[in-house]
Amino acid sequence: MAGEIKLEGVRKTFGKVEAVKDLDLLVKEAEFLVLLGPSGCGKTTTLRCIAGLERVDRGKVFIGGRDVTELPPSKRGIAMVFQSYAVFPHMTVEKNIGFGLRMRHSPKEEIKKAVKEIAELLQIGELLDRYPSQLSGGQRQRVAVARALVMRPEVLLMDEPLSNLDALLRLQMRAELKRLHREVGTTTVYVTHDQIEALSLGDRIAVMREGEIVQLDIPNQVYDKPATVFVGGFIGTPPMNFLTVQVKSRDGQVYLAGGDFSVEVHPEWEEKLREMVKKELILGIRAENIEVRPTVEEGALPAHVIVAEPLGSQQLLTVQVGNDILKVATNPDLTVQPGQTIGLVLTKEKIRLFNEETGKALKLE
Numbered sequence: 001m002a003g004e005i006k007l008e009g010v011r012k013t014f015g016k017v018e019a020v021k022d023l024d025l026l027v028k029e030a031e032f033l034v035l036l037g038p039s040g041c042g043k044t045t046t047l048r049c050i051a052g053l054e055r056v057d058r059g060k061v062f063i064g065g066r067d068v069t070e071l072p073p074s075k076r077g078i079a080m081v082f083q084s085y086a087v088f089p090h091m092t093v094e095k096n097i098g099f100g101l102r103m104r105h106s107p108k109e110e111i112k113k114a115v116k117e118i119a120e121l122l123q124i125g126e127l128l129d130r131y132p133s134q135l136s137g138g139q140r141q142r143v144a145v146a147r148a149l150v151m152r153p154e155v156l157l158m159d160e161p162l163s164n165l166d167a168l169l170r171l172q173m174r175a176e177l178k179r180l181h182r183e184v185g186t187t188t189v190y191v192t193h194d195q196i197e198a199l200s201l202g203d204r205i206a207v208m209r210e211g212e213i214v215q216l217d218i219p220n221q222v223y224d225k226p227a228t229v230f231v232g233g234f235i236g237t238p239p240m241n242f243l244t245v246q247v248k249s250r251d252g253q254v255y256l257a258g259g260d261f262s263v264e265v266h267p268e269w270e271e272k273l274r275e276m277v278k279k280e281l282i283l284g285i286r287a288e289n290i291e292v293r294p295t296v297e298e299g300a301l302p303a304h305v306i307v308a309e310p311l312g313s314q315q316l317l318t319v320q321v322g323n324d325i326l327k328v329a330t331n332p333d334l335t336v337q338p339g340q341t342i343g344l345v346l347t348k349e350k351i352r353l354f355n356e357e358t359g360k361a362l363k364l365e
């Protein structure tokens with residue numbers, strides 16, 4: 001439980017803004033947890049409450065089983081890496097990485113050894129004599145990460161550490177951070193608004209909205225089984241498609257009806273949906289879980305093609321079904337013209353149904 005982090009009813013307001021609302025969260029030892037959400041949802045504030053950079057209004061923060069709520073950052077066993085990798089420009093890489101240990105008055109030889117070890121782990125062992133101005137952005141960010149890790153923190157806190165890097169470097173550093181975490185196993189909390197980064201890095205993802213965690217789960221679950229319409233719409237490129245449907249029943253058979261189409265339901269859901277006949281629901285389906293038929297066959301949804309975009313490994317169609325616009329991922333070799341009417345078949349098992357008023361997923365399984 002050395003690196004376990006527990007937040008109990010943590011609340012933080014700035015004047016009238018409730019940045020974090022009574023948040024409960026348990027980050028397991030050695031876990032890589034991503035806080036994901038749109039701008040202003042309270043990710044950074046949550047991280048700063050863990051770090052001790054913000055004083056919580058109420059609630060408690062535990063690190064490694066210790067109540068650290070009243071402790072300053074330096075006493076919490078944490079290290080942080082920010083978006084602006086504030087390395088000292090007048091110090092060499094070696095001096096930058098060893099800074100914290102020098103402040104702690106660790107013996108010189110020990111510092112040298114620890115710096116060398118961590119620099120090699122981050123593949124900047126050859127750069128120890130350079131100054132930050134002689135490094136690329138990615139290398140500078142590695143220095144910042146090395147400087148945090150050399151302190152052997154119980155917990156590593158990262159706030160959008162890759163957002164100042166260009167796209168290619170981001171990809172490389174993302175893979176590097178993943179490898180690094182596997183090797184050192186430090187409990188990590190990572191803030192990002194980039195859902196791809198979250199899916200790629202997180203052991204679990206906490207999706208935040210307006211100061212609250214709306215879903216906390218492993219990446220595949222968050223992607224496949226979003227807890228709310230908001231999560232389905234926030235995660236995935238393109239986001240999940242949504243259609244308004246009504247539960248109907250004919251000859252004892254339950255189905256979902258839209259404007260000029262109907263969709264069969266998963267047999268296991270029939271019983272629960274039978275109690276909801278006439279109710280409006282939101283049907284969610286991912287672009288890749290819709291099959292395209294060149295004509296509108298029996299059981300297919302008639303869709304009007306608006307745009308066809310070839311994207312290399314796939315072709316993305318924007319289509320209109322009734323009043324709804326959907327994105328459909330299809331084979332790049334399929335010839336589809338704008339203006340054409342095609343048939344769509346939804347993969348039954350991949351359909352997600354949400355309550356129309358609350359936006360919450362129905363519990364059907």
Ligand code: ATP
Nearest residue numbers: 014017019037038039040041042043044045046193
């Ligand atoms: P971003 O991705 O834009 O950094 P975030 O999810 O990290 O967003 P926070 O920075 O935690 O969000 O902010 C949450 C809310 O609290 C926002 O409405 C923000 O304006 C407000 N806030 C944060 N820090 C302060 C502060 N020091 N004073 C006043 N309001 C603040």
